[in-house]
Amino acid sequence: MPKQIPVVDYLELGDTPHLTSRACSSCGALYFDRRNACAKCFGREFGRKDLSNQGTVRAFTFVHRVKRPYVSVIVDLDGGGVVKANLRGVDDPDAVTPRMPVELETYVAGTDDEGTEAVAFGYRPREEQGAQA
Ligand SMILES: [Zn+2]
Numbered sequence: 001m002p003k004q005i006p007v008v009d010y011l012e013l014g015d016t017p018h019l020t021s022r023a024c025s026s027c028g029a030l031y032f033d034r035r036n037a038c039a040k041c042f043g044r045e046f047g048r049k050d051l052s053n054q055g056t057v058r059a060f061t062f063v064h065r066v067k068r069p070y071v072s073v074i075v076d077l078d079g080g081g082v083v084k085a086n087l088r089g090v091d092d093p094d095a096v097t098p099r100m101p102v103e104l105e106t107y108v109a110g111t112d113d114e115g116t117e118a119v120a121f122g123y124r125p126r127e128e129q130g131a132q133a
Contacts, residue, residue, distance in 0.1 A: 007109055007120045008032075016053075017106045017121070021081055023049040030081050052078040053104035054126060060087065060096050071096055075123055089124040101126040 004013055010032045012020050021030040024038040025045035037044050055077035063070050071087040073096075088105055090096055102123035109120035 002111075003114075003116045004108075004119050005116060007118050011106070011119065011121050012050075013106070013119055017119070018053050018104065019051040019077075019081070019083065019121070021049050021051055022046045028080075032083075049080075051081040051083075054078045055081075055083070055102060055123075057087070057096070057098060057100040057102055057123075058082070059098070062093055073102070073123060075102055083123075086122040087124070088122040095125070 006013055010019050010021060012018055021032055022035065023030050023046060024041065024043045025047050026043035027038060027041040029038050029040045030049065030051075031038075031046075035046065038046075055075040058074045058076045060071055060073045063072055071090055071093070073085060073087045075083045075085065077083060087096065087102065088107070103126040104121055105124045106119050106121045108117045110118045112118070
């Protein structure tokens with residue numbers, strides 16, 4: 001298997017790729033970017049939290065002004081965290097609905113001269129059995 005590196009540092013690869021977030025130690029607010037202080041409680045201590053690979057679409061936008069149109073989504077992750085990413089595996093714009101269940105999907109975005117793969121992430125629709133939230 002070629003060497004792989006994530007395109008963003010909050011994507012953790014391995015057997016089960018997942019996102020991680022910085023979490024405020026006092027109030028639990030989540031941040032993907034580096035913070036000197038929590039925006040909610042001004043706490044200055046941060047830990048790391050593994051985020052769920054499953055969530056639901058909060059909002060979506062169709063991006064048409066490119067050669068290959070795509071769907072940009074904001075996903076509410078189960079158990080906390082909000083992520084903006086592309087929705088993959090959907091060709092029919094009408095198939096995208098608010099509160100649509102999705103799950104994390106990683107893919108190789110590019111390969112450098114040494115064969116190292118850059119791994120990015122997006123979300124794909126999740127088959128759900130039974131109850132809708
Ligand atoms: Zn805080």
